[in-house]
Amino acid sequence: xxxxxxxxxxxxxxxxxxxxxxxxxxxxxxxxxxxxxxxxxxxxxxxxxxxxxxxxxxxxxxxxxxxxxxxxxxxxxxxxxxxxxxxxxxxxxxxxxxxxxxxxxxxxxxxxxxxxxxxxxxxxxxxxxxxxxxxxxxxxxxxxxxxxxxxxxxxxxxxxxxxxxxxxxxxxxxxxxxxxxxxxxxxxxxxxxxxxxxxxxxxxxxxxxxxxxxxxxxxxxxxxxxxxxxxxxxxxxxxxxxxxxxxxxxxxxxxxxxxxxxxxxxxxxxxxxxxxxxxxxxxxxxxxxxxxxxxxxxxxxxxxxxxxxxxxxxxxxxxxxxxxxxxxxxxxxxxxxxxxxxxxxxxxxxxxxxxxxxxxxxxxxxxxxxxxxxxxxxxxxxxxxxxxxxxxxxxxxxxxxxxxxxxxxxxxxxxxxxxxxxxxxxxxxxxxxxxxxxxxxxxxxxxxxxxxxxxxxxxxxxxxxxxxxxxxxxxxxxxxxxxxxxxxxxxxxxxxxxxxxxxxxxxxxxxxxxxxxxxxxxxxxxxxxxxxxxxxxxxxxxxxxxxxxxxxxxxxxxxxxxxxxxxxxxxxxxxxxxxxxxxxxxxxxxxxxxxxxxxxxxxxxxxxx
Ligand code: F6R
Numbered sequence: 001x002x003x004x005x006x007x008x009x010x011x012x013x014x015x016x017x018x019x020x021x022x023x024x025x026x027x028x029x030x031x032x033x034x035x036x037x038x039x040x041x042x043x044x045x046x047x048x049x050x051x052x053x054x055x056x057x058x059x060x061x062x063x064x065x066x067x068x069x070x071x072x073x074x075x076x077x078x079x080x081x082x083x084x085x086x087x088x089x090x091x092x093x094x095x096x097x098x099x100x101x102x103x104x105x106x107x108x109x110x111x112x113x114x115x116x117x118x119x120x121x122x123x124x125x126x127x128x129x130x131x132x133x134x135x136x137x138x139x140x141x142x143x144x145x146x147x148x149x150x151x152x153x154x155x156x157x158x159x160x161x162x163x164x165x166x167x168x169x170x171x172x173x174x175x176x177x178x179x180x181x182x183x184x185x186x187x188x189x190x191x192x193x194x195x196x197x198x199x200x201x202x203x204x205x206x207x208x209x210x211x212x213x214x215x216x217x218x219x220x221x222x223x224x225x226x227x228x229x230x231x232x233x234x235x236x237x238x239x240x241x242x243x244x245x246x247x248x249x250x251x252x253x254x255x256x257x258x259x260x261x262x263x264x265x266x267x268x269x270x271x272x273x274x275x276x277x278x279x280x281x282x283x284x285x286x287x288x289x290x291x292x293x294x295x296x297x298x299x300x301x302x303x304x305x306x307x308x309x310x311x312x313x314x315x316x317x318x319x320x321x322x323x324x325x326x327x328x329x330x331x332x333x334x335x336x337x338x339x340x341x342x343x344x345x346x347x348x349x350x351x352x353x354x355x356x357x358x359x360x361x362x363x364x365x366x367x368x369x370x371x372x373x374x375x376x377x378x379x380x381x382x383x384x385x386x387x388x389x390x391x392x393x394x395x396x397x398x399x400x401x402x403x404x405x406x407x408x409x410x411x412x413x414x415x416x417x418x419x420x421x422x423x424x425x426x427x428x429x430x431x432x433x434x435x436x437x438x439x440x441x442x443x444x445x446x447x448x449x450x451x452x453x454x455x456x457x458x459x460x461x462x463x464x465x466x467x468x469x470x471x472x473x474x475x476x477x478x479x480x481x482x483x484x485x486x487x488x489x490x491x492x493x494x495x496x497x498x499x500x501x502x503x504x505x506x507x508x509x510x511x512x513x514x515x516x517x518x519x520x521x522x523x524x525x526x527x528x529x530x531x532x533x534x535x536x537x538x539x540x541x542x543x544x545x546x547x548x549x550x551x552x553x554x555x556x557x558x559x560x561x562x563x564x565x566x567x568x569x570x571x572x573x574x575x576x577x578x579x580x581x582x583x584x585x586x587x588x589x590x591x592x593x594x595x596x597x598x599x600x601x602x603x604x605x606x607x608x609x
Contacts, residue, residue, distance in 0.1 A: 001074040001603035002086070002098040003027035004178075005195055006159035006169050008067050008214050009186025013037075014058075017070040020188070020195040021051050026251075026397050026597065026604035027098075027191060028074025031085035035094040035161055037065030042094045042163050046085035050598075067169060069159040069189075071096035074603040077104070078121030088125040090116070091132035092163035097124035098191055098607065099155035099176040107151065127158060141165045142213055145172060146224055149209070155354070155607065159189050169214040173206045176607050177352045177380060180204040180212050180219055182233050187214045192350075192605070193236055193376065194395040202233040205378045234378060238394055250596045252398035252490070256582050257449055260442035262403040263575070265392035266410045267438060276432035278418040285343075285387040289369055290422045294341035296321055299359040301328045301606065303401040303485065304347040307373075307408035309478035310574050311347070311416075317571065318416040318434075319425055328355030329609070332362040339368070346372045347412075349396055349404035350605040351379025358609075360384050373411045375404050389415055398597045399604050400490050402582050405482065406445075409575045413438060437569035441576070444566045448579040451563070455580050458545060458561045459587035462516050468495040469507060469542075472520035472577070473530055479520060479574045483581030490599050491589040500533045501526075508536060516543040518584075520577050523550055524570055534558050547580050549573065 003024025007016045017034050032054040033046030043065075047057045051072060071086035077100070078084035087094040101107075104123035111129050112118065118125055130151060134144035141162045149156075155175035162168070171178055171189045181188035181196040181203050188196040189212075193203065204219065206212055210229060213220045221229045248254035271278050296315060298308040305327055312323040326336070338344060344363035348356045351374040360381060363370045372385040375393050382388050391407035417434060420426040462468075468487055470480035481497035488495045498507050500519070511517065517537045521530055531554065537544050538558050546559040549567045556562060563580045589596045 001028050001076070001605060001607050003072045003191045003195065004096045004098050004157055004159050004189070005070045005191070006068070006171060006189030006214070007186070008167070008169050008216075009183065010066060011186055013065055013068040014063050016199065017068050018051060018055060019198065020190055021070045021072050023195045023397070024191055025051055025072050026399050028072050028603045029598045030075050030080035031073045031082070032071060033085045033087055034068055034070040035087040035089070035096075036063040036068035037161065037166050038063045040163075040166060042089065042092070042161055044087050044089055044094060046082055046087070048080050048082050048085065067161065067167065069094065069096045069161055069169065076100055077123040084120045084122050086124060088120060088122065088128045090125070090128035091136065093128045093132040093135065094161045095124065095128040095131070096159050097127060098157040099174075101126060101152050101156065102154035103152065127152065127156070131160065131162070135162065135164065141168060142170065142211070145170050145211060146226060149174075149211070149224055157191060167215050171206065171212040171214065173210060174208045175354070175357070177605075178206045180206060180214065182219065187219055189214065193238065194397065197236065197238060197395075201236045203236055204231045204233045205383065206231070236377065250398065250586075252400055252402060252586055252596050255396055255398050255403045256579065256586065258394070259403050259406050259579065260445045260449070262391075262393040262407050263410050263445065264442050266407045267414070268392070270414055271435050271438070273432065273435050273439060276428035276435065278414060278421055278431070280389065280414060280418040283371060283387040283389055283415070285369060285371060287422050290419055292341060293321060293343050293419070293423075296323045296343045296345055297336065297338060298323060298325045298345040298347065299328050299331050299356060300347035301353050301355050303405050303482060304349060304356075304408060306478040306482040306485070307405055307412065308345075308347050309481070310409055310475060311345070311412035313475040314412055314416045314571050315419070318420045319423060321419075326359075328353060328359050331359045336362065338363065338366045342368050344368050344370045346370060346381060346385065347408055348372065348381050349375045349401055351376045351381035352605045352607050354607050354609050357381060357384070371415075373408055373415075375407070399599055399602050400486055400585070406575050406578065410438070413571065434569065434571070437572055441568065441572055444568055444576055445579060447566050448576060451580075452583055455563060455583045456587045458563065459584055459591060461561065462543070462545075463588060463591040465514065465516050466494060467510065467515055468493060469510065469515060469517045470495060470497040470581075471500040471503060471517060471530075471533060473500045473526040474524060475570065476520045476522065476574055476577055479577045479581065482578055483518060483585070486582055486585035487588060489602060490585055490596050491592050491594055492600070493588065500530050503533050503536065508540070511537055511540040511542040513541040513543070516545060518545045518547065518581070521546050521548040521550060521552070521555055522570070522573055523552075531555065547577060
């Protein structure tokens with residue numbers, strides 16, 4: 001969950017490292033550090049805190065080497081502190097690491113017995129010691145890295161410097177993402193695309209156990225045995241401007257406002273409105289495979305799991321195929337039942353979430369076909385799946401997921417229609433009707449965004465509340481979960497999302513005059529029941545905020561506050577309902593003065609279990 005970077009070239013190494021690290025800060029931000037070759041020596045600067053703190057601690061210091069590495073940390077082993085911040089150095093070797101070394105305790109014991117002195121509590125430091133030890137024993141830098149990688153168990157993305165090789169940077173990965181960027185007379189290493197997008201669009205995505213040796217002679221990639229591997233660079237189409245704040249105070253707010261554009265991009269080229277057809281051939285699953293499907297299992301984590309829960313409603317309604325949804329962290333531990341008629345779907349913004357990737361591996365073990373919905377091009381998930389539908393949200397930098405979520409819903413909608421089309425479950429006229437609604441969605445989202453000031457006003461009223469309950473039913477109940485998750489992760493207010501029908505089975509005990517309840521109300525087959533819930537909240541003096549597509553007088557009279565949203569097809573309603581909830585969480589967080597783009601204890605890509 002940490003971010004690592006590396007640079008080799010004639011540019012200003014320090015500036016490039018700092019700039020790249022700032023774009024990776026969403027991956028972790030409790031400490032940061034850099035190592036730069038300066039006058040033939042590796043100079044390390046680290047501190048507890050954010051990149052900004054590191055910048056301040058450097059106080060304009062000039063380190064003018066042409067080679068360096070950097071790190072922004074999300075603590076796993078050892079509390080956030082300067083000693084535990086990366087880079088870690090042993091002898092002449094400096095290392096930055098993202099991942100977890102599972103056998104570090106055993107390795108550390110051996111190294112200590114051999115007389116090595118450890119300065120940090122981290123698992124990462126053993127890597128520097130191992131490489132340094134093997135170099136001292138006579139191996140070359142590259143051989144030492146290879147030998148060390150054979151000793152460690154776990155996940156890693158590493159950038160390594162050695163004082164004896166002042167023009168070489170070695171990068172290695174296993175189960176943690178790592179990219180090599182190729183520029184003109186310069187090259188880069190980074191955990192993620194946005195970090196180096198400003199400098200180059202040509203990127204090589206390293207595979208597990210690739211060792212990349214970067215030097216002025218170019219980039220050489222080998223496996224752990226030293227066998228040469230050819231990996232072609234890919235040209236990344238993302239616009240670098242998307243990774244900037246563009247006048248917004250926070251990335252999260254910018255990304256909320258980008259949703260109409262992101263949805264339009266995700267639909268573009270994939271539908272014909274006139275013909276009532278979908279073109280998702282790029283998913284790379286044959287019509288034969290899709291026709292034979294009898295069951296779908298969707299696995300994801302966090303916000304992506306909420307999208308999966310909505311996907312179940314859409315797929316079952318349009319395709320009449322049973323769908324099961326599971327959490328990545330649970331899935332592989334219960335020996336899930338899957339056979340050749342099952343499709344395993346995985347949903348992930350980053351494509352690097354450890355538990356979702358583990359679910360993909362579980363699917364491969366059971367030989368089922370996999371299809372991923374993913375935002376990050378060529379991420380581990382995208383490369384490992386049989387089929388892929390890219391959401392075209394562009395880089396999502398705010399830790400709280402917003403535009404990735406709504407585009408996941410669109411991808412699920414498109415895939416459901418496509419599958420229904422392939423399986424002959426829907427007529428062209430039916431597809432036309434549903435597509436007509438889909439293309440109107442960006443405009444409806446704009447309408448909701450235009451009402452932001454009203455949501456801000458409501459947030460001001462509730463800013464001092466300590467708890468929140470979110471209620472909804474049917475396809476919108478995962479939006480209650482998502483609204484509650486958004487509120488707790490960025491404003492640190494305790495919030496629970498519930499399917500409204502469950503209220504009587506427990507949460508009703510919480511309701512009193514201090515407990516605001518956000519109810520999502522739309523006229524569907526459960527609306528009479530939700531009206532009942534509204535009455536129950538009022539009867540217990542609960543404060544009621546109603547988000548609604550309706551002008552229903554009865555509801556409006558009961559509500560303390562109302563957020564009106566436009567009507568759409570019921571299958572698309574979640575994509576509209578979620579926007580006021582994102583804005584509400586955002587304003588609550590602004591009013592409470594929290595760190596919105598980098599909330600405490602969180603990281604954007606959860607690349608460890
Ligand atoms: C919440 C949030 C997380 C992610 C989760 C999965 O706002 O962003 O809950 O949704 O960590 O991440 P991805 O989608 O990258 O697999």
